[in-house]
Amino acid sequence: MAEKYSAQLKRRANRIWRVIHGHPFLRELHAGTLPMDRFIYFILQDYVYLLDFAQVLCQGGARSPDLETLSLFCRHAIGAVEVERSFHTSFGKSVGLSREQLDGVTKGPVTEAYIGHLQSVARSGILGELVAAVLPCYWIYGEVGRRLY
Numbered sequence: 001m002a003e004k005y006s007a008q009l010k011r012r013a014n015r016i017w018r019v020i021h022g023h024p025f026l027r028e029l030h031a032g033t034l035p036m037d038r039f040i041y042f043i044l045q046d047y048v049y050l051l052d053f054a055q056v057l058c059q060g061g062a063r064s065p066d067l068e069t070l071s072l073f074c075r076h077a078i079g080a081v082e083v084e085r086s087f088h089t090s091f092g093k094s095v096g097l098s099r100e101q102l103d104g105v106t107k108g109p110v111t112e113a114y115i116g117h118l119q120s121v122a123r124s125g126i127l128g129e130l131v132a133a134v135l136p137c138y139w140i141y142g143e144v145g146r147r148l149y
Helices: 005-012 014-021 024-031 036-062 067-094 099-103 109-124 127-148
Strands: none
Touching (some): 014 127, 036 127
């Protein structure tokens, strides 16, 4: 049986996966030694990222060639807005931040650069390029989450 294309890509990126999994942030998070202020910063950056990410997904939906693809992009955009934002709001409350404070968070330079890249691809690329641009977010979060669990 032939290896799936996604498995081929993952195998070819093995060196990159090792660097991701060995990142100090993730090692400290897993060990329980990550300082809370660094974790809060990460969650706040994720919060401000989600609006732009959902908008990028909506642009993918706008380029969809059929209703099934449109539905997929819409569901993922809604998920980013509803499910994730409710988590971030709940987390914010647990560390004493109001919704207004969350909405006032400024994007850091890395968040700004990543969103700028996704928006650029969403504006000027074809649907396949947009999928290729957002796929690492899904893959990395999935893989890292499984490892941390």
